[in-house]
Amino acid sequence: MVKPILLVMGTRPEGIKLAPVYHALKEANLPVVLCSTFQHDQLLRQVLAIFDIKPDIALDVMKPNQDLFYLTPIILSRLKPVLEETKPSLVMVQGDTTTGMVASLAAFYSRIPVAHIEAGIRTFDLDGPFPEEANRQIISVLSTFNFAATKDNVRNLLHDGVSRSKIFYTGNTVTDALRIIKEKIETNKIEINKKLKEKISSFKNKKIILFTMHRRESFGAPMKTVFQSIKKYALDHKDIEIIFPVHPNPHVKKLVTEESLELIGNINLFEPLLYQDLIYLLLNADIVVTDSGGIQEEAASLGKFAIIVRERTDRPESVIAGLAEVVGYDKLALYLALDNYLYGRVRRNSSADIFGDGFASQKIINVLRQYGDFSRTSTLLRQTQDRSV
Known part of the structure; x- marks a missing residue:
């Protein structure tokens, strides 16, 4: 046998x-x-x-x-x-x-x-x-x-x-998974979250930011700082919509409540998204802010620029390719990186096979x-x- x-x-x-x-x-x-x-x-x-x-x-x-x-x-x-x-x-x-x-x-x-x-x-x-x-x-x-x-x-x-x-x-192999799910989305072979689709459809002429944060080393002050910067950016820019699938970890949920993110009109909180919903969101987003290595890979593979809220990235390939920028937990650096990409002259690359x-x-x-x-x-x-x- x-x-x-x-x-x-x-x-x-x-x-x-x-x-x-x-x-x-x-x-x-x-x-x-x-x-x-x-x-x-x-x-x-x-x-x-x-x-x-x-x-x-x-x-x-x-x-x-x-x-x-x-x-x-x-x-x-x-x-x-x-x-x-x-x-x-x-x-x-x-x-x-x-x-x-x-x-x-x-x-x-x-x-x-x-x-x-x-x-x-x-x-x-x-x-x-x-x-x-x-x-x-x-x-x-x-x-x-x-x-x-x-x-x-x-x-x-x-x-x-x-x-x-x-x-x-x-x-x-994340690119394999991405290929499979993207094909199913494009051929309507998989169901997408109705609330998410309706939200995205309602964002007429607005820029969409996908935001995620969950890493253990970000808990506490680093995550709080990033949340505050995201909150200020949302308040200062009414022409953007932030979609934030909140990780179920108690540390993350506690900080979301403490910073009152649910009260900001253009910050849209979601429960953790199914994988096909996350890819659908990535396909429709203008930019990504994340501490996730996997999402950094997926964003680059779809040609989406990612701002990395970590002190360092273990995926330098997308930074070198011009598809990502590392800003750490710095409030001003994150704010300026969003401005530079959404309103500045940052070069926008197409999707790459770097991963x-x-x-x-x-x-x-x-x-x-x-x-x-x-x-x-x-x-x-x-x-x-x-x-x-």
């Missing part, structure tokens, strides 16, 4: 970026078992429903007010019997989540090769993003297959001492088909790395 590939996910971003890979594995007739930790519960279930995916195994670890000290050991302990029962040939993870890091560690403990999708993203600062930067560095150390989204990611992996034989440049061409999943499948026996490959690649030291 052929051993399956175990695909492990736990959050909404993982669901978005692994859904095309899951379907590609199925179409290639490669045996796959999908295990979801449900580190994020409802948000991930919504994504899986959009892509018509049902997990084979659900660990259901999410609980109110969960933290890293809870998530790390419970995911590790619940994955052990999964690995013992499924006996996978390969464990595949994505990104930099706690789920991805712990699944990689569990596979390592079980002497099972690891494949890391979206490998090589770096800030080289363990404090930002926290804990994601540490997670992805740990995963790279443990991985046999590092599927890098960009050439910059390849360079980062080489800088970290990862053997070139373990690095594969494929593009980012991939929409077929990264197929490239990943091609690599897996080439190597076949993952256990033997893991040993050979490890020996190659040993000889190169």
Whole structure:
């Protein structure tokens, strides 16, 4: 009996970026078992429903007010019997989540090769993003297959001492997901939030700003500062409309209430949007303000300029391409960046393939088909790395 590939996910971003890979594995007739930790519960279930995916195994670890000290050991302990029962040939993870890091560690403990999708993203600062930067560095150390989204990611992996034989440049699977959903929107094969469509239709001759903010390192004073700048910009500019899908994290919701954003007429608060609604909004937005790496990638792929409210970005490619600007948590810098783009002479670029061409999943499948026996490959690649030291 052929051993399956175990695909492990736990959050909404993982669901978005692994859904095309899951379907590609199925179409290639490669045996796959999908295990979801449900580190994020409802948000991930919504994504899986959009892509018509049902997990084979659900660990259901999410609980109110969960933290890293809870998530790390419970995911590790619940994955052990999964690995013992499924006996996978390969464990595949994505990104930099706690789920991805712990699944990689569990596979390592079980002497099972690891494949890391979206490998090589770096800030080289363990404090930002926290804990994601540490997670992805740990995963790279443990991985046999590092599927890098960009050439910059390849360079980062080489800088970290990862053997070139373990690095594969494929593009980012987020562009695959984007291609699939964009096609469904344009052909009316997927339903869009009625309230969102009506709102956008009502914004005649107004500029639309998509605003999102949710990162852990932004909590407290940084997020408060950005909210205040967004609020002032909305009050000063009646010809703009800000759409803000509010993340369910209590820290975010508390600050939204404290800053009374719901009382500003041209700040439109929404519950977290389904993925197709987010892409519909991106397609209709004039500019994006975000601390989300995924949205930064999606915006660039659609040719939308993004203002990054972080101290640094781990996706410098869109900044270099002129499709993004990093302003940190500075009130004036954010205000001026919005003015410069919406009313100034900032160059507007068309969409770019800097994060991939929409077929990264197929490239990943091609690599897996080439190597076949993952256990033997893991040993050979490890020996190659040993000889190169």
